[in-house]
Amino acid sequence: xxxxxxxxxxxxxxxxxxxxxxxxxxxxxxxxxxxxxxxxxxxxxxxxxxxxxxxxxxxxxxxxxxxxxxxxxxxxxxxxxxxxxxxxxxxxxxxxxxxxxxxxxxxxxxxxxxxxxxxxxxxxxxxxxxxxxxxxxxxxxxxxxxxxxxxxxxxxxxxxxxxxxxxxxxxxxxxxxxxxxxxxxxxxxxxxxxxxxxxxxxxxxxxxxxxxxxxxxxxx
Amino acid sequence: xxxxxxxxxxxxxxxxxxxxxxxxxxxxxxxxxxxxxxxxxxxxxxxxxxxxxxxxxxxxxxxxxxxxxxxxxxxxxxxxxxxxxxxxxxxxxxxxxxxxxxxxxxxxxxxxxxxxxxxxxxxxxxxxxxxxxxxxxxxxxxxxxxxxxxxxxxxxxxxxxxxxxxxxxxxxxxxxxxxxxxxxxxxxxxxxxxxxxxxxxxxxxxxxxxxxxxxxxxxxxxxxxxxxxxxxxxxxxxxxxxxxxxxxxxxxxxxxxxxxxxxxxxxxxxxxxxxxxxxxxxxxxxxxxxxxxxxxxxxxxxxxxxxxxxxxxxxxxxxxxxxxxx
Numbered sequence: 348x349x350x351x352x353x354x355x356x357x358x359x360x361x362x363x364x365x366x367x368x369x370x371x372x373x374x375x376x377x378x379x380x381x382x383x384x385x386x387x388x389x390x391x392x393x394x395x396x397x398x399x400x401x402x403x404x405x406x407x408x409x410x411x412x413x414x415x416x417x418x419x420x421x422x423x424x425x426x427x428x429x430x431x432x433x434x435x436x437x438x439x440x441x442x443x444x445x446x447x448x449x450x451x452x453x454x455x456x457x458x459x460x461x462x463x464x465x466x467x468x469x470x471x472x473x474x475x476x477x478x479x480x481x482x483x484x485x486x487x488x489x490x491x492x493x494x495x496x497x498x499x500x501x502x503x504x505x506x507x508x509x510x511x512x513x514x515x516x517x518x519x520x521x522x523x524x525x526x527x528x529x530x531x532x533x534x535x536x537x538x539x540x541x542x543x544x545x546x547x548x549x550x551x552x553x554x555x556x557x558x559x560x561x562x563x564x565x566x567x
Numbered sequence: 568x569x570x571x572x573x574x575x576x577x578x579x580x581x582x583x584x585x586x587x588x589x590x591x592x593x594x595x596x597x598x599x600x601x602x603x604x605x606x607x608x609x610x611x612x613x614x615x616x617x618x619x620x621x622x623x624x625x626x627x628x629x630x631x632x633x634x635x636x637x638x639x640x641x642x643x644x645x646x647x648x649x650x651x652x653x654x655x656x657x658x659x660x661x662x663x664x665x666x667x668x669x670x671x672x673x674x675x676x677x678x679x680x681x682x683x684x685x686x687x688x689x690x691x692x693x694x695x696x697x698x699x700x701x702x703x704x705x706x707x708x709x710x711x712x713x714x715x716x717x718x719x720x721x722x723x724x725x726x727x728x729x730x731x732x733x734x735x736x737x738x739x740x741x742x743x744x745x746x747x748x749x750x751x752x753x754x755x756x757x758x759x760x761x762x763x764x765x766x767x768x769x770x771x772x773x774x775x776x777x778x779x780x781x782x783x784x785x786x787x788x789x790x791x792x793x794x795x796x797x798x799x800x801x802x803x804x805x806x807x808x809x810x811x812x813x814x815x816x817x818x819x820x821x822x823x824x825x826x827x828x829x830x831x832x833x834x835x836x837x838x839x840x841x842x843x844x845x846x847x848x849x850x851x852x853x854x855x856x857x858x859x860x861x862x863x864x865x866x867x868x869x870x871x872x873x874x875x876x877x878x879x880x881x882x883x884x885x886x887x888x889x890x891x892x893x
Contacts, residue, residue: 400594436608446817454874454883458864474858476817515779550577553573554887
């Protein structure tokens, strides 16, 4: 007991200790990796969040290979073209699963009960992913890239964004696509997943009435 | 049941019935299934890769369009020359009411089409004596004289009763060195020398393709390729790509607005004309506002109640509701 008091006095004002204690208190492993879920987590719609994360992992893995060999490699190598195709289809499925996940969460009103941050980070992940998708198309260094650069510049220039984000500058777009945007997406998705674990999966609309009826039935 | 009880159950850790759920196993199975699916899709369909257009290809396939465009750059009549910010001061850019972001921010990526696309590339190489003389004559002339020569030449090319779009049929005088310069650039492009020079004349490294994209876009060659592959803005081009591939379907909320007739009007005055001329800034402002509404949905009364009013959640949680009834 006296040791605990001593520990407390030693760690008072210690940011590291405070952060560690807060993490242990709010996100214990039983919350991060639970073996059970509320009974209502029983629908295929819940799978789409995991499917989106899996696609993100595949995008990163194939993107790392494309990064190692450079942006032009896939035009001249069969293996490179196949890796590019894996990256391409991972992206297509990523957006498909993410859109289904988003719609599912919308119809669940999944922002209820202090889960607005989870909704906002999920929405931000979608918006930033769209920008990442655009930069990926610009990086293909083919006719699609030329066309998209020529067309997209007008919208961005009209709003003033083009002054700092130049879709015709391949070097700039490369840095955005392989570093800046993935870093933002990774941070946003990490926050999103941690908030899901922290707050738990949102209970169904009208769950209170059902649980009250259940308790009443059990007490009879 | 009171709203307070519902709010309570939503905010507190769940204390009702639970079920076995293995997130890690679900993730591993999902990884295996999706990986297999991606491997199959990539093997069966590949990915689109229509080679990039080149200046050599343009100058060879459509020399008349290339020469006309080069002359237009010298005349200052092309889209790039009259673009405005962030490239030059040739135009004011689009506006949203009193807001003119491109003009306000000014020139941050300087592009001078006449010099950057025509004169400087010609000077990077040894030219025949007549081209050297043409370059000297151009550089010694006043801006007004340069413009007068180039405009006379582009007018002569466009004259439906004369050359009718074919520079080789232009006759007459008063064009100064413009035909010589345009044709010299054509020869340079046809040899392949112009590809690779535009972005960084006299420098070793370059990672910026702004000048190539702008110059190529000023002609009809890129535009024709866009039409051929259904990539034009009013053909849902924003979400299309070359070949039979899904494209960027996630841009539908942006592309949708470009299909509306009011943003594709031929009107010369009125609201439709204003919206067409300023389509990009208006559409992107609308999309930006919608994105904000989407992100802040949990705080917007009415919109956040839609899921309660349209009971699709009854389908999602049907087994829970069914068991609750029992």
